[in-house]
Amino acid sequence: MVATHLYAILLRLYPAAFRDEYGEEMHLVLRDRLSASSGLVALLVVWFDVITDTVQNAFRIHWDLLRQDMRYTMRTLARSPGFALTAVTVTALGIGANTAVFSIADHVFLRPLPFADGERLVKLWENVPRYTRLELSPANYRDWRSASTSFESMAAFHMQSVNLIGEGDPLRLNGWAVEAELFPILGVEPFLGRHFTTEDADEGAPETVVLSYGLWQGGFGGARDVVGRTIRLDDSMHTIIGVMPPDFFFPNRGGELWSIRRFVEDDFQDRDNNYLQALAKLRPDVTVDEARVEMDVITERLERDYPEENAETRATVVALRDEVTYRSRMLLIALVGASFCVLLIACTNLANLLLTRAIARRRELTVRTALGGGRKRLVRQLLTESLVLAATGGLLGIGLASAAVPLLSRLVPTRLPIGEVTALDLRVIAFALVLTAVTGLAFGVLPAMRGCHIDLGGLKEGARSGIGGRRGGLRAALVVAQVTASIVLLIASGLLVRALWQIQAVHPGFSAEGVLAVHTPLPMSKYAVTTRRAEFYDRVLTEVRATGGVLDAAYVSFLPMVMRGGIWPITVAGHQETSGTPETASLRFVTPRFFSTMDIPMWSGRDVGEGDTGEAPYVAVVSESFAERYWPEQDPLGQSFHVAFRDRLVVGVVADIRVRGLEGASEPQVYLPYRQVPDGGLVFYAPKELVVRVDPERDPRSLGPEIRGILRAEDAELPIAEMRTLDEIVREETAPRSTQIAVVGLFAGLSLLLSGIGIYGLLSFGVAQRRSELGVRIALGARTSNILAMVLREGAILALLGSVFGAVLGYGAGRAMEALLAGVRPGDLGTYTTAAGVFMTLAGSLLPALRATRVDPIQATRVE
Amino acid sequence: MNANALLPLPEATFHILLALADADRHGYAITQDIAARTGGKVKVGPGTLYRTIQRMLEQGLIQETRDRPPPEQDDDRRRYYRITPFGRSVVQADLARLTELVELARARGLEPVAEKV
Numbered sequence: 001m002v003a004t005h006l007y008a009i010l011l012r013l014y015p016a017a018f019r020d021e022y023g024e025e026m027h028l029v030l031r032d033r034l035s036a037s038s039g040l041v042a043l044l045v046v047w048f049d050v051i052t053d054t055v056q057n058a059f060r061i062h063w064d065l066l067r068q069d070m071r072y073t074m075r076t077l078a079r080s081p082g083f084a085l086t087a088v089t090v091t092a093l094g095i096g097a098n099t100a101v102f103s104i105a106d107h108v109f110l111r112p113l114p115f116a117d118g119e120r121l122v123k124l125w126e127n128v129p130r131y132t133r134l135e136l137s138p139a140n141y142r143d144w145r146s147a148s149t150s151f152e153s154m155a156a157f158h159m160q161s162v163n164l165i166g167e168g169d170p171l172r173l174n175g176w177a178v179e180a181e182l183f184p185i186l187g188v189e190p191f192l193g194r195h196f197t198t199e200d201a202d203e204g205a206p207e208t209v210v211l212s213y214g215l216w217q218g219g220f221g222g223a224r225d226v227v228g229r230t231i232r233l234d235d236s237m238h239t240i241i242g243v244m245p246p247d248f249f250f251p252n253r254g255g256e257l258w259s260i261r262r263f264v265e266d267d268f269q270d271r272d273n274n275y276l277q278a279l280a281k282l283r284p285d286v287t288v289d290e291a292r293v294e295m296d297v298i299t300e301r302l303e304r305d306y307p308e309e310n311a312e313t314r315a316t317v318v319a320l321r322d323e324v325t326y327r328s329r330m331l332l333i334a335l336v337g338a339s340f341c342v343l344l345i346a347c348t349n350l351a352n353l354l355l356t357r358a359i360a361r362r363r364e365l366t367v368r369t370a371l372g373g374g375r376k377r378l379v380r381q382l383l384t385e386s387l388v389l390a391a392t393g394g395l396l397g398i399g400l401a402s403a404a405v406p407l408l409s410r411l412v413p414t415r416l417p418i419g420e421v422t423a424l425d426l427r428v429i430a431f432a433l434v435l436t437a438v439t440g441l442a443f444g445v446l447p448a449m450r451g452c453h454i455d456l457g458g459l460k461e462g463a464r465s466g467i468g469g470r471r472g473g474l475r476a477a478l479v480v481a482q483v484t485a486s487i488v489l490l491i492a493s494g495l496l497v498r499a500l501w502q503i504q505a506v507h508p509g510f511s512a513e514g515v516l517a518v519h520t521p522l523p524m525s526k527y528a529v530t531t532r533r534a535e536f537y538d539r540v541l542t543e544v545r546a547t548g549g550v551l552d553a554a555y556v557s558f559l560p561m562v563m564r565g566g567i568w569p570i571t572v573a574g575h576q577e578t579s580g581t582p583e584t585a586s587l588r589f590v591t592p593r594f595f596s597t598m599d600i601p602m603w604s605g606r607d608v609g610e611g612d613t614g615e616a617p618y619v620a621v622v623s624e625s626f627a628e629r630y631w632p633e634q635d636p637l638g639q640s641f642h643v644a645f646r647d648r649l650v651v652g653v654v655a656d657i658r659v660r661g662l663e664g665a666s667e668p669q670v671y672l673p674y675r676q677v678p679d680g681g682l683v684f685y686a687p688k689e690l691v692v693r694v695d696p697e698r699d700p701r702s703l704g705p706e707i708r709g710i711l712r713a714e715d716a717e718l719p720i721a722e723m724r725t726l727d728e729i730v731r732e733e734t735a736p737r738s739t740q741i742a743v744v745g746l747f748a749g750l751s752l753l754l755s756g757i758g759i760y761g762l763l764s765f766g767v768a769q770r771r772s773e774l775g776v777r778i779a780l781g782a783r784t785s786n787i788l789a790m791v792l793r794e795g796a797i798l799a800l801l802g803s804v805f806g807a808v809l810g811y812g813a814g815r816a817m818e819a820l821l822a823g824v825r826p827g828d829l830g831t832y833t834t835a836a837g838v839f840m841t842l843a844g845s846l847l848p849a850l851r852a853t854r855v856d857p858i859q860a861t862r863v864e
Numbered sequence: 865m866n867a868n869a870l871l872p873l874p875e876a877t878f879h880i881l882l883a884l885a886d887a888d889r890h891g892y893a894i895t896q897d898i899a900a901r902t903g904g905k906v907k908v909g910p911g912t913l914y915r916t917i918q919r920m921l922e923q924g925l926i927q928e929t930r931d932r933p934p935p936e937q938d939d940d941r942r943r944y945y946r947i948t949p950f951g952r953s954v955v956q957a958d959l960a961r962l963t964e965l966v967e968l969a970r971a972r973g974l975e976p977v978a979e980k981v
Contacts, residue, residue: 018918024941025890025914025942025943026910026911026913028891028942029892029910033892049907053909053910054909054911056911057909057911060915
């Protein structure tokens with residue numbers, strides 16, 4: 001008994017058809033052999049033989065069948081190349097779209113960060129009203145670090161861009177000052193040399209730097225002996241101690257060089273000076289939530305200790321992996337959704353094609369069954385066919401995806417400590433293969449099962465083949481699914497396009513056309529003295545303004561949309577604080593004529609002037625929203641407020657600009673004269689951005705060389721890191737969106753095409769199947785147009801049904817991605833009408849094609 | 865089908881044809897016969913047996929027979945196989961091929977030596 005059961009299990013390794021045919025006898029053979037042998041050893045020998053015999057032969061029989069089926073498949077496919085081509089193309093598009101999108105989503109969301117115990121890494125931020133992620137002040141950082149027990153270790157870092165001088169042209173480097181603990185927390189070993197130790201942080205220790213792989217290659221030609229070399233950064237000498245590996249990016253993709261951050265007692269004086277970022281590693285047994293609870297306790301205590309500076313200050317603890325903005329996350333999730341729609345359509349299309357084919361081949365299959373071909377054998381044959389089609393399509397799809405991935409790579413948020421996706425890797429290819437196999441099997445099984453429901457009566461002479469009720473129902477359901485998915489995609493891409501238009505229509509508050517922006521990072525060691533800096537600006541601006549084609553020029557601390565921070569608390573005497581809105585403004589130092597250069601309208605008062613020096617009264621130009629908030633229904637001119645350690649007198653009011661970008665709100669703006677700052681004070685805010693308005697007749701970039709020459713002559717050690725037009729900067733605001741829309745739009749187009757193929761296939765197949773019925777109708781006097789109308793009515797009902805489902809689901813999709821819609825409502829009527837219009841146009845274009853499927857009554861009614 | 869296209873016969877096929885040369889047999893009897901004739905040197909497991917039988921049926925080397933032994937010796941679950949005339953000619957062709965090979969070797973002074981058991 002046991003032996004029988006055991007052998008039955010082994011027999012399952014054989015193809016079903018073989019098992020059905022010989023299984024019983026094989027049981028008998030085994031029984032005879034077992035009864036002929038006695039003794040444990042003999043029994044073991046028999047079983048050993050039986051097992052090896054089964055494994056070897058099962059494999060060979062499967063292989064033989066596969067070869068047979070493949071040969072058969074190749075022959076049948078070669079006989080209908082149109083079908084084969086369509087099926088392969090459909091699958092390739094579906095698999096390709098999904099593989100490409102998956103490779104990006106996997107990179108951003110799923111894959112572990114490239115650091116040791118990446119899931120235990122968290123970022124810490126101050127959480128104050130309106131800013132959930134504000135940098136830390138050194139004093140708060142120190143207190144958090146010493147009071148908390150949730151973390152194994154913690155390290156602070158902040159941006160510290162430097163100029164590299166003396167290695168060819170001066171270079172502006174995206175540098176970061178970090179504590180020595182940072183690299184051990186990340187657990188990444190240097191590619192060359194070493195990274196920081198605590199000795200590097202000792203006062204008086206020699207200055208050291210670690211290079212990124214990219215900088216090592218680009219700036220130092222990948223020279224092996226670079227470790228130990230001394231380089232000049234701004235005005236001090238630094239020794240290179242190490243080079244990080246090529247796939248190391250921290251804190252974001254731009255990091256080029258790391259130096260050590262040394263804190264002195266002075267750094268801890270001001271609790272409102274927020275500029276540190278903090279990375280910590282959770283203890284293995286502590287969750288993010290537990291760490292949050294502890295940080296709440298700590299920050300509440302600190303608020304009691306420092307009620308002024310730490311009012312309502314809590315901590316934000318967020319996994320490093322989740323440092324993606326909600327919007328970039330949504331952008332990708334929307335893409336994943338769209339690609340699944342394409343796959344769904346591709347699969348239903350494939351299923352439909354296979355089903356159509358199975359039905360068309362019913363006679364052949366019926367004959368084979370009648371001749372004794374087992375039903376299971378036929379299913380296997382049909383499955384082989386769908387798998388061959390899917391596999392070919394899948395391979396093509398992987399090819400498509402590998403071509404598309406570099407294009408999609410700009411959807412990888414640059415804020416994350418990961419690189420771009422450059423190519424498909426094994427993991428993604430495995431995903432594609434699984435997807436292909438599932439497609440081939442899942443959507444091949446259905447038609448195979450249906451196609452094999454064979455009634456031998458179908459062979460009787462004169463038997464009419466028609467779309468049986470159930471089979472027709474399945475095909476119709478597939479078409480409805482296709483229409484639904486394409487309508488969803490049409491609506492989604494329509495909504496996204498509307499949102500893009502909406503955003504592009506937002507006026508940034510300045511006119512970006514014809515403005516060249518040149519980043520001139522003044523090394524503060526040399527330009528710390530305010531008058532020294534002012535002389536530089538004066539000379540440069542005078543010369544630039546005298547250049548042919550230049551209409552105006554000015555200097556400002558930061559460019560809008562490039563630098564979104566630089567926010568300061570504001571105090572206005574007598575102003576009642578309204579809860580919920582923090583009293584803050586974005587602060588910029590400007591030279592005269594900044595507003596005219598940027599074309600920012602001046603509503604009243606005057607521009608900052610050359611006379612606004614450190615000796616004159618301290619003044620400010622404020623934006624309209626600032627004036628309205630603090631002095632509604634009063635003349636803001638002549639009012640005073642406190643910002644950046646000083647009381648300032650309002651001398652002018654200008655229009656608001658979109659500092660934080662086109663989407664979302666920006667703080668009110670405060671502009672201070674570039675000379676009204678003490679020597680060495682607020683160096684971070686020293687104007688470094690040269691903006692030049694160029695004659696609209698000329699390409700702003702054409703002035704690049706001349707401006708470069710002026711700057712070079714003024715200070716040969718000054719790197720000119722970037723030269724961009726403001727136009728480009730504004731366009732970049734919407735670049736990830738445009739990419740996303742291009743992709744979703746492409747998907748929508750594809751799916752329309754695919755469902756068009758599906759509907760056309762269904763209708764023309766319906767006509768072909770009912771040829772004899774239609775022939776009789778025509779012979780009895782029905783007009784061709786009546787017949788056509790009848791066929792079309794069926795198609796129209798399916799399309800309508802799909803459209804209704806699609807509209808409902810499309811609305812759902814719109815609701816889900818509302819954050820991306822920039823105020824466009826998910827039920828936007830215009831979008832729905834357009835989607836319906838596009839769909840109708842496509843459906844209409846099928847008409848002439850259908851008309852061509854003429855039915856000739858004489859042929860159609862002839863006895864087969 | 866051309867007999868030569870099937871040559872040389874795989875070992876299992878050859879032995880099954882030999883087993884059926886003098887009598888119709890069912891599956892287990894075939895393996896018994898092979899084991900007895902080769903002194904247990906050639907073992908044909910159930911998988912190999914029926915995989916080979918399936919192919920031989922397709923190739924027309926053997927056929928299932930309706931002639932069955934007397935009821936008292938019969939088990940109606942068993943199937944009996946008989947060599948076809950084509951099967952006979954194929955095994956003969958293979959024998960001719962083997963004989964020719966042996967002749968060729970002899971001409972060069974090589975004699976078959978019985979394997980030590």
